[in-house]
Amino acid sequence: MLVPGADFPHLCAQCEDYPCVEACPFKALSISRKTSAVLVNDEKCTGCGKCIEACPGRIPHMHPADKKIVICDLCNGNPQCVKVCQEGGWNVLKTVTRGEHPYRLYARKPEEQTRSLAIKLYGEKAEEFI
Ligand code: SF4
Ligand code: SF4
Numbered sequence: 001m002l003v004p005g006a007d008f009p010h011l012c013a014q015c016e017d018y019p020c021v022e023a024c025p026f027k028a029l030s031i032s033r034k035t036s037a038v039l040v041n042d043e044k045c046t047g048c049g050k051c052i053e054a055c056p057g058r059i060p061h062m063h064p065a066d067k068k069i070v071i072c073d074l075c076n077g078n079p080q081c082v083k084v085c086q087e088g089g090w091n092v093l094k095t096v097t098r099g100e101h102p103y104r105l106y107a108r109k110p111e112e113q114t115r116s117l118a119i120k121l122y123g124e125k126a127e128e129f130i
């Protein structure tokens with residue numbers, strides 16, 4: 001947690017141009033035709049980390065034990081995190097369709113996401129502490 005009370009989910013935003021997929025030298029990443037999510041082929045992933053470097057938000061996560069990349073796959077079109085968030089009444093997460101939002105806007109580093117949220121929550125003065 002970078003700022004107490006300003007937790008932010010740090011998940012793949014399915015960038016329109018998929019820099020991670022482009023950057024993978026081993027063709028381990030592909031785009032789901034059904035959901036547009038990034039799919040990881042564990043057999044091909046070598047754990048080189050190039051996709052993390054290429055992602056504007058450094059979002060691909062290296063599994064600490066397997067040394068394979070983990071990226072949100074949108075639960076094959078039925079995002080369970082959204083379901084739980086809605087059922088719990090928080091209404092923070094929701095599904096949107098392509099074209100509604102500039103997707104790459106959400107592909108940001110955790111520090112950047114937290115800074116924006118903290119300023120929203122606590123005002124401009126929060127910037128002094130981040
Ligand atoms: S870590 Fe895996 S998915 Fe990422 S660029 Fe390397 S081989 Fe491709
Ligand atoms: S947010 Fe990162 S992991 Fe997701 S599509 Fe964009 S570059 Fe790839």
Ligand code: SF4
Pocket residue numbers: 011071072073074075078079080081082
């Ligand atoms: S619950 Fe499913 S949709 Fe949500 S972040 Fe995890 S993989 Fe992605």
